Amino acid sequence: MSAIREQFDTPVLYDADVVVVGGGPGGIGAALASARNGARTILLERFGCLGGSQTLTLSNLFAFVDSRIQGGIIQEIVDRLGKGGGIVLDCPEKVNRSGWGPEQGVHFFDGEYYKYLLDVMMKESGAKVLFHSFVVATIREGNSLRGVVVESRQGRFAVTAKVVIDCSGLGEIAWKSGAPVIGEGGFAEGECKGQHMGYGYAYYASGIDVDRFRAHAAKHQAEWGEFSAGRNLITQAQADGRVRLLRNSALIRERVGGRAWILNPSYTLQKGQHPWEVEAMTAGEIDLRRQARELHNLFKAEVPGFEDSVIEQTPQQPLMRDGHRILGEHVLTEHDIRNVKAFDDSIAVCNMPPDIFFPNGGHKFAYDITPYDIPYRCLVSTEIENLLAAGSSVSMDLVTWAAVRYNTPSVCTGQAAGTAAALSVRNKVTPKRLDVKVLQAALNSAGQKTSMRALPDDVMKDYARRAAEATPLRI
Numbered sequence: 001m002s003a004i005r006e007q008f009d010t011p012v013l014y015d016a017d018v019v020v021v022g023g024g025p026g027g028i029g030a031a032l033a034s035a036r037n038g039a040r041t042i043l044l045e046r047f048g049c050l051g052g053s054q055t056l057t058l059s060n061l062f063a064f065v066d067s068r069i070q071g072g073i074i075q076e077i078v079d080r081l082g083k084g085g086g087i088v089l090d091c092p093e094k095v096n097r098s099g100w101g102p103e104q105g106v107h108f109f110d111g112e113y114y115k116y117l118l119d120v121m122m123k124e125s126g127a128k129v130l131f132h133s134f135v136v137a138t139i140r141e142g143n144s145l146r147g148v149v150v151e152s153r154q155g156r157f158a159v160t161a162k163v164v165i166d167c168s169g170l171g172e173i174a175w176k177s178g179a180p181v182i183g184e185g186g187f188a189e190g191e192c193k194g195q196h197m198g199y200g201y202a203y204y205a206s207g208i209d210v211d212r213f214r215a216h217a218a219k220h221q222a223e224w225g226e227f228s229a230g231r232n233l234i235t236q237a238q239a240d241g242r243v244r245l246l247r248n249s250a251l252i253r254e255r256v257g258g259r260a261w262i263l264n265p266s267y268t269l270q271k272g273q274h275p276w277e278v279e280a281m282t283a284g285e286i287d288l289r290r291q292a293r294e295l296h297n298l299f300k301a302e303v304p305g306f307e308d309s310v311i312e313q314t315p316q317q318p319l320m321r322d323g324h325r326i327l328g329e330h331v332l333t334e335h336d337i338r339n340v341k342a343f344d345d346s347i348a349v350c351n352m353p354p355d356i357f358f359p360n361g362g363h364k365f366a367y368d369i370t371p372y373d374i375p376y377r378c379l380v381s382t383e384i385e386n387l388l389a390a391g392s393s394v395s396m397d398l399v400t401w402a403a404v405r406y407n408t409p410s411v412c413t414g415q416a417a418g419t420a421a422a423l424s425v426r427n428k429v430t431p432k433r434l435d436v437k438v439l440q441a442a443l444n445s446a447g448q449k450t451s452m453r454a455l456p457d458d459v460m461k462d463y464a465r466r467a468a469e470a471t472p473l474r475i
């Protein structure tokens with residue numbers, strides 16, 4: 001590969017105690033916690049809103065929020081969404097075709113209200129948010145980061161900080177720092193060994209006659225279940241060559257006003273292709289849009305209620321279901337979450353089972369797990385003293401990542417990382433050397449549960465019963 005050498009001075013426009021890169025669930029938890037704990041905090045986000053995948057890729061929900069398990073900022077967000085009218089209970093008497101709704105801790109929200117609420121919460125906390133600020137590099141000095149370099153419409157600038165938190169969703173900041181990362185190789189074993197999980201895609205349709213569709217779905221329940229909608233129709237259309245889709249069913253969630261959220265298009269990355277490569281991303285975007293169009297045309301032609309509907313909105317980017325994570329002082333594994341469960345340095349409890357999307361179109365999910373701990377060491381870079389990670393960038397194997405990356409645990413690891421960063425600055429130690437007991441106490445006093453050991457017996461029994469009864473879900 002040929003190379004060019006660039007030489008220029010980069011102005012330092014901002015100095016902070018803590019810089020958070022990325023405004024998704026991890027970054028939201030991190031920036032709010034850091035600012036509330038007194039640190040001068042800057043959050044850098046490359047797009048123009050907060051919410052990350054939840055708003056950019058139209059994944060407008062929090063899954064499995066349970067005040068007995070999490071508490072803290074995630075509970076506050078859900079409560080404030082509810083109070084402000086931002087929780088969507090569309091077609092309330094009908095919304096739970098699958099039986100998954102608020103009682104199960106699954107909260108669908110109005111993405112636009114959520115963006116607004118997050119702006120308000122950031123302002124209240126004192127965290128400074130800079131949108132349209134793409135972090136392209138870090139300023140590394142030995143085993144420490146002095147800050148990050150941003151590209152923007154106003155040019156290139158630097159932000160210096162005492163602690164950097166990677167909430168990019170893909171461990172991008174750790175990777176660009178040259179810090180050790182994991183996730184380069186995709187699946188470690190099995191048929192998909194060496195391949196990454198592909199991209200996912202959901203879109204909004206509008207103009208649906210929801211009542212007609214509901215009536216049709218009620219008559220043909222096996223075909224139009226919420227999580228495996230249209231399996232026969234799509235399979236037949238694939239065989240006839242009418243659609244080229246990787247997956248033969250869709251997840252359809254009806255909304256008020258004739259809208260629906262439809263999840264189906266999927267893109268396979270070939271062996272050797274990485275999800276962060278621009279050629280893969282471009283090919284993925286184009287193919288996923290094509291798939292959404294073909295699927296929707298099929299629904300319009302064949303499904304009662306869809307005749308006059310249109311694709312109203314496709315996402316800002318596909319769902320990246322795989323990528324780098326920092327190499328932390330501990331790598332959380334499937335064995336840990338299924339068997340070990342408790343850790344002395346735990347900073348959050350997680351109730352999410354792995355939700356695995358295989359490159360060949362297969363899907364594996366069953367709500368078959370009891371709560372488990374996430375150790376602080378998974379947030380701490382092995383090499384860089386003042387680099388933390390949160391959300392889907394924390395240190396874990398791919399199967400565990402398919403659970404812990406989810407929105408709800410991401411806010412919790414964010415709250416832990418932000419609190420740790422602020423305490424490190426206050427106590428003049430690096431995050432690596434922070435006393436985890438001090439961190440746990442601060443998290444507990446801010447309402448976040450930090451250990452499954454502290455959960456009442458009846459909560460564990462409740463989850464054990466649910467796990468024993470779990471049936472695998474097929475999308």
Ligand SMILES: Cc1cc2nc3c(=O)[nH]c(=O)nc-3n(C[C@H](O)[C@H](O)[C@H](O)COP(=O)(O)OP(=O)(O)OC[C@H]3O[C@@H](n4cnc5c(N)ncnc54)[C@H](O)[C@@H]3O)c2cc1C
Pocket residue numbers: 021022023024025026027044045046047051052053054056057058059061062063133134135136167168169170172200201202263318319320390391392393405406407408410
């Ligand atoms: C279609 C779909 C369905 C899903 N289903 C569910 C579900 O049912 N339940 C659930 O809990 N989760 C679900 N998820 C997954 C969930 O949304 C993610 O796992 C979660 O958002 C991860 O949070 P994060 O903060 O780590 O990363 P992200 O949400 O990806 O946020 C990362 C943020 O960082 C920004 N960023 C990245 N790099 C840079 C950079 N260099 N400089 C500046 N900014 C940067 C990005 O723009 C983004 O805003 C789904 C996602 C999608 C798209």
